[in-house]
Amino acid sequence: DAGVIQSPRHEVTEMGQEVTLRCKPISGHDYLFWYRQTMMRGLELLIYFNNNVPIDDSGMPEDRFSAKMPNASFSTLKIQPSEPRDSAVYFCASSRDGGRYEQYFGPGTRLTVT
């Protein structure tokens, strides 16, 4: 299996622009998680899906952030409009058994907003 796939690996954009991050989970995994890693706050859970349905989005920082999972093999995290403080590494992870046990992470997308 190819593992969790994320694209792009790097994104540099200007403040105010829309940014879309993409994720393909491991086939057969019913749970998908979006995390953000920053120096100050470490690894934060933004939102997670179960069977393509958003279950908990309490970690989404504000309305500028939105996430969708139109089918079992694809999810997007969108930031509109982007701000410099959104600069971070964004990880997608998937699992079979919820968040409790092992999650499989993608390589991450490093976002820089100038």
Next chain:
Amino acid sequence: DQQVKQNSPSLSVQEGRISILNCDYTNSMFDYFLWYKKYPAEGPTFLISISSIKDKNEDGRFTVFLNKSAKHLSLHIVPSQPGDSAVYFCAASDDRGFKTIFGAGTRLFVKA
């Protein structure tokens, strides 16, 4: 409010010695704990876990100890190797189990 805390941002250890990474948690409902390892430019990968019904779990050079009364767990790596140099994340979940809370991570440097 950080429910999972890794108070040491970094740790430096000589090759062959023991590395001890610490983690504290505040939520008494947490009953399952995991450690992940992360290399630069890669996502975190699962390393070892422990359930609250145990106080120790061992896997090769890696051992996790859990002290429930102190709400503290630690990861021991013996002997440490240069390839162990990475960021280590402590994580915890409760019995609802649908999401895991991560600490901020500790960067381990193992010097040859």
